[in-house]
Amino acid sequence: MTARQAGAVTAVKAVAVRRRLLDANWPYQLLTFAVFAAGWELYARERGGLLLPGFAQTVRATAGLLADAELWHALAVSNQALVLGFALALLVGVPAGIVLGRFRLIERYADVYLNILLVTPMAAIIPLLVMSVGVGLTSRILLVTVFSVVMVIVNCRTGVRQVDPSLIEMARSFGARERQIWTRILLPGALPAIMTGARLGIGRAVTGMVIVELLMVSDGLGGLILKYRGLLKAPELYGTVVIILAEALFLISLARWGENKVTRWARTQTAGGAR
Incomplete structure (x- = not known):
């Protein structure tokens, strides 16, 4: 050369x-x-004071929190409700969304309740949960589920409706049964929307996890926020919020990575059709 x-x-x-x-x-x-x-x-530096730490001060406080056993205990307590509540949201939301998207008659009965969940301020549900199931892990799990299940149901329903009806009619014309239509057409076609619903739902689940601890149970990460606010420890307060945001971004990125892996075939078909 x-x-x-x-x-x-x-x-x-x-x-x-x-x-x-x-x-x-x-x-x-x-x-x-x-x-x-x-x-x-x-x-x-110009306008801040006791309640507004600088960025560098917040970074130092965040590093100190990560070396504190109290933070990791709070993370374990909060994520227990997060994991169980989001798992319940998936177990309920995915089948419910698919059924609502497939059967319009069932949707006529359930649509009003889905709209109620979409428009109701979730903080208003907290007193109802406290009176019905008490203060504890169960109520925290249920609130996380209520926060996230709506996004899962709506996206799953949309994914099923986006499947080309001509594919279903063609499958029926070739003698396909309902089970084969579900496994060969509906579920694969709705999978990208299902994964999107899971990704959006995990963000809502983190929000529910923190809100329930702030408004109902002074425990976990929400309890740390209330503690540092009461003691006027602004750097630690901001550091706790930064850690919550970092966890949420990590979980959303993880969900997006899984979505890209699972639905790679859909993007390949879309690119092939664009050519």
């Missing part, structure tokens, strides 16, 4: 690397985060 050819290959590689960097999301996210952190620090 001549020096000119080697230089051309190097230039092509440099262009490819530059293009990958421009197409990636993380450089823009890092830039946005840097601007946000700088703005936070400057504002805290």
Whole structure:
């Protein structure tokens, strides 16, 4: 290979690397985060006080919390309700959404209750749970479920309705039974929407986990927030919120990764059809 050819290959590689960097999301996210952190620090120094720590102070407090056993105990308590409540939301929401999307008659009876769940402020349900099941793990699990199950049901129903009806009619014309229609057409066609509902539901589940601990049970991460607020420990308060946000972003990213893995075939078919 001549020096000119080697230089051309190097230039092509440099262009490819530059293009990958421009197409990636993380450089823009890092830039946005840097601007946000700088703005936070400057504002805290100019206008902040006892209740508004700077960005650097919050980072130090977050690192200190991660070395504290109390935080990990609170995480274990909170995530117990999160895991069980979200699992219950999936067990109830996925079959319910699929059935509502498939059978319009059943949807006529259940649609009003689904709309109630969509428009009702979830914080208003907390006193009802307290009076019906008491204060404890059961009520926390139920509230997390109520928060997240709506997103799962709505997306599953939408996924089933998006399946091309002509595929179902064609399958019936070839003698397919109802079970075969479900396993070969409806469920595979609705899978992308089901995974999207799970991803959106996990974010709502984290929200429910924190709200129930703030308004009903002073335990877990919500209990830490109330504790640091009462003691006017603003850096630790902000650090706890940062940890909750980090957990939520991690879970959503994990759900998105699983969604991309499970529904890769759907994106491949879409790209093939676009050609």
